[in-house]
Amino acid sequence: MSAVAVVGAGWAGATAARLIHDAGYPVHLFDRDFSVGGHSKSGTINGVMFEPHGPHVFHTSDVTVMNFVRRFGIAHDYAHHGLTEIFLDDADEKPRLLSWPPQVGELKDLPLWPAIEKELAGLPEVPSTKNLRDYCVGLMGETLFRLFIEGYTIKQWGRDPAEMSSTFAPSRLDLRADGNRRMFKDSWELFPLPSAQAVIEEMVRPIPATFGQELGAGDLPELERSYRAIVITAPLDDFLGLPGELEWRGIRSVSTYIPLEDPAGTVTAGYIVNQPSLRRPYTRTVETKHASGQSIRGTVVTEEYPGAPEKHYPVPTPDRRYERANERLQDEIRQVTSLRVFFCGRLANYVYINQDVAIGQGMACARQVLEFLGTFPGTPEH
Ligand SMILES: Cc1cc2nc3c(=O)[nH]c(=O)nc-3n(C[C@H](O)[C@H](O)[C@H](O)COP(=O)(O)OP(=O)(O)OC[C@H]3O[C@@H](n4cnc5c(N)ncnc54)[C@H](O)[C@@H]3O)c2cc1C
8 A cells, every 4th residue: 555645746745745755655646737846837938938827936044945945956046126117197108117026215216206205104103904905005105005006906816905805915015115126035045947847856756656637536535545645735626626615816828939139138127027007907027038047049928917717826805715615625525535634735725825835835744644654553665
């Protein structure tokens, strides 16, 4: 009998599988896709690297996570500078390129600065967490909220910011006066080359895997014959065949290849340029060549259009209704199988997490699995 089936070969599942394998227990990896990497996977068009599932900078302050991924070849230091294109009002014809998060030093050059300055002087000590709108206005004032956040949020989530929870805001929104244009403040920041999936491939190299197979609750009786435990990193509404139980927000990426004479050439201002204006139907442009540093006569620019039926972002409502629904789905799965079930990763936990946190969840999950397997007699073997 194999010890553990791991469903999903993104960062979370791959990490859990590798650590269980390293401890000497047989583990088998399944993925519905035909390769590893999950949501962090990149692709190429005419040889140019691009990111069909959104831009992915690897950043962490977790030394355990960093040491773990280094084993599998993650490299290429990178410093990400966020950018935003702003239209000041409806009459403004030419957008201005500003830093994201906004920098007070740059804002002083705007004709709107007197109003912004007045609002900043009247900010509360701690922003209200009642909803996303109140949090943002309390953090940066009404004008900056309107310029940088409001339109982006309406496009991204299809909701008014006043109807949204502020839970994710403190870790993602900021107003800076320090001149530090690096978006992330973590100890390590990298752009995985040649790709995140190459690092994950190396991680799972010794582990037997089945690709192109989507597992669901209907497969559990069969799995019970071969495994003692299952690690699920799949979305639980799909796993249980209950579409619509959880709400997700997805983006449609439209990627365009542009031939260039200069191998170092790019066409946009930066790797990621936010587009908060409602004049533009997309939320941002992504030109991965800025981060990859590829030397090639061409580039790919991706526009991100929100509202696609993909499971990219969980929807944060003030009453946490979908997080609670996901907990019920976890209980339901535990009840329908004799396998010991463990959940980790962004999908099975219905949570937006960065890659380092997904790896951390994979590590924590592996510890729980090993504790469980340690209760069985016999020596672990490959
Ligand atoms: C637009 C966007 C941009 C992002 N940018 C960043 C960034 O810059 N930096 C950062 O650190 N993080 C970023 N993230 C987060 C990052 O994508 C996640 O942290 C990471 O993908 C989580 O890995 P995971 O293993 O939990 O999930 P996934 O990568 O989604 O892996 C899940 C795997 O399970 C497989 N699977 C699903 N269901 C089944 C099933 N039923 N049977 C078999 N296999 C199944 C899938 O094919 C997939 O391979 C971003 C996320 C989004 C949405």
